[in-house]
Each structure stands twice: as C-alpha cells, then as structure tokens.
Amino acid sequence: MAERPVAERVRDFSEVDTGLSPQEAIEEAQRCLQCKKPSCVKGCPVEVNIPAFLACVAGGDFLGAARIIKQDNLLPAICGRVCPQEVQCEGACLLGAKDSPVRIGDLERFVADYERALAPRPPTRAEPTGRRVAVVGSGPAGLTAAAELARLGHTVVLFESLHEPGGVLVYGIPGFRLPKDIVRAEIDQIREMGVQILTNHLAGTSVSLPELLAFDAVFLGTGAGLPFFLGIPGENLNGVYSANEFLTRVNLMHADRFPEFDTPVRHAARVVVVGGGNVAMDAARVARRLGARVTLVYRRREEDFPARKAEVARAREEGVEFVTCANPVRILGDQCVTGVECERMEMCGADESGRPEPVAIPGSQFTIDADMVIEAIGQGPNPLLIGRLPGLAYGRRGNVLVDGEGRTAIPKVFAAGDVATGAATVILAMGGAKKAARAIDRMLRDRVGE
Amino acid sequence: MGYKVRMAGQLAERIYQVWIEAPHVARHALAGQFLVIRIDERGERIPLTISAVEGDLVRVIFMAVGKTTYQLATLRPGDEIRDVVGPLGKPSEMARYGHCVIVGGGAGIACCPIIARAAKAAGNRVTGIIGARSSAFLILEDEMREVCDELYVATDDGSRGFHGFAADVLKKVVTEKRPDRVWVIGPAIMMKVTSEVTRPAGIRTIVSLNPIMVDGTGMCGSCRVVVDGKTRFACVDGPEFDAHLVDFDTLMMRQRMYLEEEKVALEQFSSHTCACGGRKSHG
Ligand SMILES: Cc1cc2nc3c(=O)[nH]c(=O)nc-3n(C[C@H](O)[C@H](O)[C@H](O)COP(=O)(O)OP(=O)(O)OC[C@H]3O[C@@H](n4cnc5c(N)ncnc54)[C@H](O)[C@@H]3O)c2cc1C
Ligand code: FES
Numbered sequence: 001m002a003e004r005p006v007a008e009r010v011r012d013f014s015e016v017d018t019g020l021s022p023q024e025a026i027e028e029a030q031r032c033l034q035c036k037k038p039s040c041v042k043g044c045p046v047e048v049n050i051p052a053f054l055a056c057v058a059g060g061d062f063l064g065a066a067r068i069i070k071q072d073n074l075l076p077a078i079c080g081r082v083c084p085q086e087v088q089c090e091g092a093c094l095l096g097a098k099d100s101p102v103r104i105g106d107l108e109r110f111v112a113d114y115e116r117a118l119a120p121r122p123p124t125r126a127e128p129t130g131r132r133v134a135v136v137g138s139g140p141a142g143l144t145a146a147a148e149l150a151r152l153g154h155t156v157v158l159f160e161s162l163h164e165p166g167g168v169l170v171y172g173i174p175g176f177r178l179p180k181d182i183v184r185a186e187i188d189q190i191r192e193m194g195v196q197i198l199t200n201h202l203a204g205t206s207v208s209l210p211e212l213l214a215f216d217a218v219f220l221g222t223g224a225g226l227p228f229f230l231g232i233p234g235e236n237l238n239g240v241y242s243a244n245e246f247l248t249r250v251n252l253m254h255a256d257r258f259p260e261f262d263t264p265v266r267h268a269a270r271v272v273v274v275g276g277g278n279v280a281m282d283a284a285r286v287a288r289r290l291g292a293r294v295t296l297v298y299r300r301r302e303e304d305f306p307a308r309k310a311e312v313a314r315a316r317e318e319g320v321e322f323v324t325c326a327n328p329v330r331i332l333g334d335q336c337v338t339g340v341e342c343e344r345m346e347m348c349g350a351d352e353s354g355r356p357e358p359v360a361i362p363g364s365q366f367t368i369d370a371d372m373v374i375e376a377i378g379q380g381p382n383p384l385l386i387g388r389l390p391g392l393a394y395g396r397r398g399n400v401l402v403d404g405e406g407r408t409a410i411p412k413v414f415a416a417g418d419v420a421t422g423a424a425t426v427i428l429a430m431g432g433a434k435k436a437a438r439a440i441d442r443m444l445r446d447r448v449g450e
Numbered sequence: 451m452g453y454k455v456r457m458a459g460q461l462a463e464r465i466y467q468v469w470i471e472a473p474h475v476a477r478h479a480l481a482g483q484f485l486v487i488r489i490d491e492r493g494e495r496i497p498l499t500i501s502a503v504e505g506d507l508v509r510v511i512f513m514a515v516g517k518t519t520y521q522l523a524t525l526r527p528g529d530e531i532r533d534v535v536g537p538l539g540k541p542s543e544m545a546r547y548g549h550c551v552i553v554g555g556g557a558g559i560a561c562c563p564i565i566a567r568a569a570k571a572a573g574n575r576v577t578g579i580i581g582a583r584s585s586a587f588l589i590l591e592d593e594m595r596e597v598c599d600e601l602y603v604a605t606d607d608g609s610r611g612f613h614g615f616a617a618d619v620l621k622k623v624v625t626e627k628r629p630d631r632v633w634v635i636g637p638a639i640m641m642k643v644t645s646e647v648t649r650p651a652g653i654r655t656i657v658s659l660n661p662i663m664v665d666g667t668g669m670c671g672s673c674r675v676v677v678d679g680k681t682r683f684a685c686v687d688g689p690e691f692d693a694h695l696v697d698f699d700t701l702m703m704r705q706r707m708y709l710e711e712e713k714v715a716l717e718q719f720s721s722h723t724c725a726c727g728g729r730k731s732h733g
Contacts, residue, residue, distance in 0.1 A: 161667050163488055163495075163533040198474075200535040202667060205483075206474040225669035229681065236674055236681060236700055238707045245670035253494065253664070259718050262494035262517060263664075264711035335703050382668050384686055 013175045020110045029057035043092030045431040048072045066115035080109025126153035131444040134215040136203040139167020141417025141429040142221030148437035150193040161202040171252040204385035224418035226382045234331030243283040243376035268372035275376030276305040284320045299358045406436025452530030463586040466523040473506040475536040481568035485536030486666040501560040511560030517715035538666045546573040548630040553579045555636025566597045581616030585609040617644040645693035655693040
C-alpha cells in the first residue's frame with residue numbers, strides 16, 4: 001500500500017495511506033495459509049471470519065468479501081483504518097512468526113472502500129416490532145447499536161449532543177487517518193436503515209430522564225469524553241489545551257481554515273504534546289500540519305507507547321520529536337505559555353499491571369520552550385448523564401458497570417463502548433454494542449411474548 | 451433542518467434579542483442555564499444564556515462584539531440557525547432564602563428576569579438593580595420592574611436613574627436591608643468589583659461565568675475556571691459559582707485568548723457584509 005510522501009502530507013489533512021490496488025489486494029490475500037484453526041479470528045474482538053473473506057479477495061470476489069466482513073463488523077472502512085491490528089488479528093497471524101503477517105487491516109479497508117464506491121445497499125430490516133429504543137451517543141458504540149437494533153426491526157432514536165454524529169470518529173481522529181466522508185457514508189447508511197438521528201440533543205437535559213426512560217430500552221454509548229488534566233501549576237495559562245479541545249477545534253470546527261471557518265485555534269511555533277497514546281500522536285501530527293515544531297513528552301519508554309505502532313512511526317517521519325522518560329511538572333509563562341518544565345523519569349520495578357513504573361529522578365529538571373501545550377493524558381466517562389441516572393453502578397474510574405452483554409444495574413438500560421470500558425478502542429466499542437443490541441432485542445422479544 | 455428565528459430586534463445600543471424556536475431547549479430550560487448555537491456550516495459554537503422561554507421559543511440577548519454576534523444580529527424572522535443545543539449548565543440554585551437581590555450589568559441584564567422570576571416563584575422578596583454605561587445601553591427595564599418587588603436603575607453617566615455604578619446601589623441595599631442572597635451578572639470586571647460589596651457582610655453571592663466554550667458539555671476543558679483554588683469546567687460545574695471564591699483574573703486572562711483572531715474575523719465579516727446579511731449567499 002502506498003503512503004503519500006512526508007513533505008506533501010504534512011501540509012494537508014488528506015489521508016496518508018492511499019490504499020491497495022485490486023491486484024495488490026489479490027496478491028496479499030493469496031498469502032493467507034487458510035489455517036484450520038485460525039488464530040487471527042480469535043485475535044479479532046468481533047471475530048470477523050477473516051480466512052473466508054481473504055479467500056474471496058484472493059479469488060477476486062470483493063463484494064463477497066464485503067458481505068462476509070459485514071456479518072460481524074458494520075463499519076469495516078473505519079476499522080480497517082484505525083484498529084490496532086498489530087495486537088489483534090495481524091498479531092495472531094502465523095505468518096508473522098517468520099515473515100510479515102497478512103495485512104488484514106489493509107485488506108479490510110480495501111474491500112470496504114471497493115463496496116462503498118459501488119453505492120452499497122443497507123442490509124434489509126426485520127419486520128417492525130413496534131418497540132422503541134433510545135440510543136445515546138453516536139460514536140462507534142451508538143452507531144453499531146442503532147444499526148443492529150434497526151436491522152432487528154426496532155424503532156431507534158439516536159441522540160447526539162454535538163452538531164454532527166460520529167463521536168470520536170469525527171471530532172477526535174483526524175481526517176488524514178480517517179477521512180470524514182467515510183464516516184459520513186457509514187452514518188448515511190444507518191439513517192437509510194430508518195434510524196432517526198437527533199443531533200444537538202443532550203440526553204439528560206434536551207431529553208429529560210423520564211422522557212428517556214419512557215423508551216422500551218435505552219442504550220448508553222456516551223463514550224469517555226471528559227479530558228483529564230495533569231493538575232500541575234500553570235495549566236490554565238493561555239495556550240494550554242486538552243487534546244480533546246485542540247482536536248475538536250481542528251477536526252470538527254475546521255479551525256485550520258480560520259477565518260474561512262469562524263473557530264480559531266492558536267498557531268504556535270513550538271508545541272509540546274504530553275502523552276503516548278493514539279490521542280497524543282494525533283494531536284502531535286495535527287500540530288505539525290498547522291506548521292509547528294512539535295515535541296512529544298512521555299513518562300515511559302518508547303516501547304511503552306500505547307499508540308498504534310504505525311502512528312508512532314508516521315509521527316516520527318513527519319518530524320515529531322520524542323522526549324521519553326520525562327514528565328512535565330510545571331507549565332511556565334505569564335498569561336501565555338512560554339515553556340514546560342519536566343523531570344526525567346527512570347523505569348523501576350513493576351506496577352500492579354506488570355508494567356515498569358516510571359519514577360522521577362531527583363534534581364533532573366529541564367525546560368522545553370513552547371508556546372502551546374496539548375495534554376493527551378487520558379479521558380474518563382462524562383458524568384453529565386450517567387451521573388444522574390438513579391440506580392446505575394459505577395466502576396473505579398467512573399465507568400458504568402455492565403455484565404457481559406451490556407446490562408447495567410437499571411433493568412432496561414444497557415451500555416457499551418468507552419462509557420463502560422473506559423477509553424479503549426473503536427472495535428471494542430462496536431463489539432460491546434453489538435452484544436448489548438442483541439441482548440436488548442431478546443429482552444424486547446421476551447416481553448412481546450408476555 | 452435548522453432552528454427558526456421567530457422574532458428579532460434591537461433592544462439598545464449594540465444589544466439585540468433573538469427568539470428561536472427550539473422545543474427541545476424551551477421545554478426543559480430552567481433559570482441560569484444556557485444554550486450553544488452555531489449559526490451556519492462554517493460558524494463557531496458560542497454559548498448564550500437563556501433569558502426567557504415562551505412555549506417552544508427561547509430568547510437570547512447579546513451584545514454585538516465579534517463576528518458571530520454581529521452576524522446573529524442580522525438574522526430576521528424566518529431565518530434559520532443551523533444548530534441550537536441545550537439547555538446546558540446547572541440551573542440556578544433556588545430556594546426560599548428571604549430577600550434576594552439580582553444585579554445585572556450591561557448585556558448581563560439579559561439573564562436577570564428569568565432568575566428574578568424563579569426567585570419570586572420560590573417565595574422570595576426580590577430587589578432588582580440594573581446598570582449600564584448610559585440609558586442608550588440599558589435593557590429590560592420594564593420587564594425587571596414587572597417581576598421585581600423594587601427596581602433600581604443606575605447609569606455611569608447619570609442619563610437614567612442613579613448616577614453611578616450598580617455596585618454603589620448594591621452597597622446601599624446591603625447596608626439598609628441586609629439581603630439573604632445576591633446574584634451579580636455582567637462583564638467579568640463588573641462581577642469582580644460588584645461582588646466585593648457583599649464579601650464583608652458575608653452574604654452568599656452568585657455570579658454566572660462566561661469563559662470561552664466549544665462544546666458546552668464538559669468534553670473539551672476550554673471553559674476552565676478557577677474556583678476556590680480548584681479548576682472547574684464552567685459549562686457543567688457552573689455557569690453559576692460562589693462569587694467570593696472565583697478567580698476573576700484567570701477568567702479575564704482566558705477570555706482574551708483569541709483577541710487577535712476575533713479582530714481578524716470581525717474585519718473580514720464587516721468588509722464582506724452586503725445586503726444579504728453576510729456570507730449566506732456566498733456559501
Ligand atoms: C484522538 C483519538 C484517537 C483515537 N484513535 C484510535 C484508533 O486509532 N483506534 C482505535 O481503535 N481507537 C482509537 N481511539 C479510541 C476510540 O475512538 C474510542 O474508543 C471509541 O470512539 C469509543 O466509542 P464510543 O462510541 O464508546 O464513544 P465516543 O466515540 O466517544 O462517542 C460518544 C458520543 O456520545 C456523545 N454524548 C455523550 N454524552 C451524551 C449525552 N448525554 N447525550 C447525547 N450525546 C452524548 C458524545 O458527544 C459523542 O459523540 C481514539 C480516540 C481519540 C480521542
Ligand atoms: S466548553 Fe468544553 S468542557 Fe466546557
């Protein structure tokens with residue numbers, strides 16, 4: 001698959017990968033060993049029948065391949081682009097031991113793009129059940145639950161507080177990784193299935209709790225949108241952003257095109273991004289595209305970056321500088337940011353999860369000049385709605401507690417995605433949402449029979 | 451798609467009102483809450499306090515200061531606003547306190563009648579104090595007179611009512627009547643100065659903070675303010691806070707974050723404004 005040259009791509013927001021050609025796709029798919037007990041399928045959180053779809057691709061039947069994927073994954077064009085395949089399907093591929101694994105993600109993307117270009121028809125719907133389900137939030141969890149419930153014949157109303165549906169897919173992940181027309185096409189398809197999407201509706205206020213609970217079932221897919229801050233001095237200086245704010249200004253509000261668009265964003269010469277996950281990489285790469293020199297500061301080592309490997313590599317290619325084993329302790333400046341004071345960290349012992357624990361080295365302070373700081377150190381579930389639903393049970397980090405099928409402590413309320421797991425991945429949100437939708441369906445059908 | 455403007459007009463020098471049909475907001479709005487609008491596809495999201503509700507209509511009142519508010523002021527009945535989300539923020543904390551004083555400054559007076567009405571409904575005696583630079587900038591005097599048990603008017607230049615600041619009037623009311631609860635709503639500097647009046651007497655005083663916002667739902671942190679030494683998100687933890695704990699200097703510093711950009715946007719808008727009222731037909 002081709003990648004656009006660095007010099008060209010750091011100047012725009014168009015997609016970095018240009019995708020496989022049909023010939024490349026067929027050749028790549030032919031590498032699959034068609035294992036009897038395919039470990040790749042086990043590595044996939046939604047268990048897409050990978051060998052079967054690869055066999056179709058190998059034989060040139062791209063639409064057949066798309067049908068197979070869509071049985072388990074309704075948003076393949078998105079997952080093909082953003083899933084951490086190296087720790088999922090591709091990480092489990094036997095070919096990976098000696099050679100490189102089959103590029104399952106690229107092939108998934110190819111198949112989905114091929115199908116989309118031919119104007120796909122939405123899957124058929126079951127007989128209407130007359131049951132009404134409210135879905136809250138239009139990220140991957142909400143979209144998947146809505147699509148699945150609509151397919152099963154239920155009437156679905158989806159509430160989204162932002163002006164555009166898509167959740168993190170539109171406000172968080174930048175267009176050079178996930179072009180927005182792809183997200184829009186997937187959402188259009190869900191609308192065509194009869195899902196009513198009400199944007200600008202904040203569930204809990206625009207829709208009151210009694211109104212929400214008057215639905216036959218409620219699915220919460222409100223995500224983990226609440227940004228954490230480091231809690232260090234200087235954090236409220238002008239020029240300090242949460243990654244959420246920075247990315248929303250650019251991705252959703254198009255601040256990169258100010259004043260053609262009204263939303264501004266600071267144009268900095270030197271940006272420090274704090275964090276090592278996908279969010280940090282995205283923020284760093286967006287800041288590069290706005291013309292800044294970008295330094296990414298992370299407490300642990302480079303091999304500990306939680307971000308997808310490909311994104312780390314691309315961030316580096318695009319000129320993002322990494323300062324690892326360092327932790328900001330203070331943001332400097334008067335009114336506006338002028339720098340970040342950090343201290344060096346040393347990796348010691350292991351914490352509860354078995355990861356080595358970074359510990360500050362006394363007297364190791366150093367300063368990085370910066371006129372903008374972007375904090376990408378994690379997000380938690382937004383308590384706005386879930387904090388007001390009486391009877392809900394919460395986990396330690398404010399996430400909604402659910403069973404294996406998304407049931408919360410309130411009988412007809414279900415949840416999945418980041419709101420239940422804490423910040424995780426698109427595919428886990430979709431997998432959880434699909435299970436919850438099936439459980440909702442069973443509950444509603446049992447009641448129909450009563 | 452979009453939300454219809456039903457009534458629109460000018461209330462005073464550079465101050466305008468717009469009534470928007472937004473049932474999802476109107477049916478659930480309480481005193482003290484706000485909404486976020488985005489005028490069109492290229493618009494920014496800006497917060498505006500809900501200053502009145504009638505049926506499915508909500509009223510917003512604003513001073514034309516930047517590109518978005520100038521553009522909003524050009525809207526006429528029948529025009530559409532692309533996005534309206536709300537109600538946002540916590541409603542005013544309300545109870546039967548006894549005697550409440552509601553102080554409004556400039557365009558901040560917009561928020562006063564709805565709070566005064568809520569205070570009245572909760573069984574309070576309500577005194578209103580509204581102040582502006584001059585009579586040309588004064589709004590909602592009649593409406594406030596109607597809901598308040600007594601109303602004081604102050605102008606900096608003495609062109610109407612008391613010659614001086616709302617804070618001066620408040621000082622007098624505080625000494626003479628020792629009210630139980632005070633709201634002060636207006637520009638940050640006015641809230642900072644005016645709420646000092648009640649500090650020595652230890653009267654609980656509420657201000658409504660107006661930092662720069664994006665989503666208005668707690669997901670970006672653009673609206674962070676410092677209250678009692680802690681960082682809070684004004685859009686979800688507020689917008690009303692205990693005035694005596696608010697760090698107004700941080701608020702004012704953060705409000706200036708995009709001064710340059712605001713100038714650029716306004717200049718471009720002004721040079722581009724034609725009979726059609728902006729870029730609508732150029733879009
Ligand atoms: C910058 C960034 C990059 C990422 N990169 C990757 C990646 O490469 N690969 C990957 O797998 N994952 C990635 N992730 C994580 C992934 O995006 C999330 O795990 C996933 O989006 C979670 O989906 P969700 O549906 O649970 O929540 P979200 O996508 O967060 O959607 C929640 C939606 O609910 C709405 N909402 C919240 N409360 C309410 C309410 N009360 N009423 C109405 N609407 C409400 C929100 O506005 C939002 O639109 C990334 C995340 C970020 C922020
Ligand atoms: S405006 Fe975004 S968190 Fe308050």
